[in-house]
Amino acid sequence: MLKILKYSFFDLSRSLWSYVYFLFYLLLGIILLFLNNDLSNAVITLMNVIIILVPLIGTIFGVMYYYDSREFTELLLAQPIKRRTIFIGQYLGVAISLALSLILGLGIPFVAYGLFESAAIWNFFSLLVSGVFLTFIFTALAFNIALSHENKIKGFGLAILLWLFLAVVYDGIFLLILVYFQDYPLDKFALIASVLNPIDLSRILVLLKLDISALLGYTGAVFKLFFGTSQGVIISFGVLALWVVLPVYRIIRVSAKKDF
């Protein structure tokens, strides 16, 4: 496994896109800190970017890497290596290198600005944890889609649609339901619906950490009540972890039966 991971890493470290991604976060971090002149505000702005962008990049990189390394995969399959090792090694190679780009790209400017002496350190930390979770989730989803579709264009299209659905359409439907059924008590529904979507869940986890949930009104209070308890936190992280574990499990299942 470590060898596959090493070569996936090696492969990605030669790709220009890994550096573009890293530099993008570096620049974003520096510019936001420069403009806001305040760590907490920069974290809020960053959250809005990360919540949408990290899943998108994870999806695109995951699909691209899978299709690009098909030759490498075929070469590996004829070697005495377990299939599971090959695919999980490649998945971890992509996910870890993306997560590192995120952590280093944002971490460097924030640490340089004096993150460790600031009260915002936990907010920033929760932002990074959500970002890392989202990277692992969406890279795994992308690998799943690519594994099931030989046709590159179709795989790419479906992966983008999945991102679009979870990042935009889901919220749209969610809002419509809230408006349509506003005469009914919806706090339970709102809570469950936002826990089920990893993007919404990450957003709420960061927002609540930032103590601006007062802006969210009555539902915000319900959320605060739920996520404020240790049970709520455990459930949220459990759901995020499930979003990683289930797609990874499917990668193992599908790859074991696939013909090359």
Added chain:
Amino acid sequence: MVSIKNLHKKFGALVVLNGLDLEINQKGIIAILGPNGSGKTTLIKSLLGMVVPAKGDIEIAGEKVKDHWNYRKDIDYLPQIAHFPGNLKVNELIRMIKDLRGKDARDKELIEFFKLEPFLDKKLNNLSGGSKQKVNLVLCFMFDSPLIILDEPTSGLDPVSLLRLRDLIQQEKAKGKTILITSHIMSFVEEVADRIVFLLEGKIYFNGTVSELKTSTGQPDFEHAIANILTENNA
């Protein structure tokens, strides 16, 4: 060495292998022949566990192939089309495969044998088809395993390299290895093969020596004997 029982494989509605049985216990060179789409590559990929059969059992050196992977350490495989990660250099690729196999390799000897030294620092994307095939051959032969599987080893090679390949295959045979070959070049097959396995519609149609094939079809030369099988079966 290799035992295949009742092997079935479909791709969608297309039946590729249809209850194939094959035992290979002898050493030497066994040629797997058959028209396009007769299931040669599927059979070979099933041996390597790259294609998962719908039904049937394969054992190699007493070990079941299904869900196992360790048996592959004793197989050298040459894929039909040399697909390599294009952004790697030739020597990086060789080093990587050596590292993954964790076994002694005679890569230097083979690089010299195929005159690949000038290409070692080139990226695989920039190599010609023939040079890629030579890299493919080096990767395949460098581990010295008892079972060698060659899928179209002659493709893209110039006449000189073809002669070298022929020598190499004979050398390996002399070491007492079992070598499975598929090829469309009949003269090559006739010259090297000890045994012919002819696939037709996903089953073994003929299994014997070249001279047995000639007598059974009543044709004096090998190419016509093969053509005879194909026309008789409208393949």
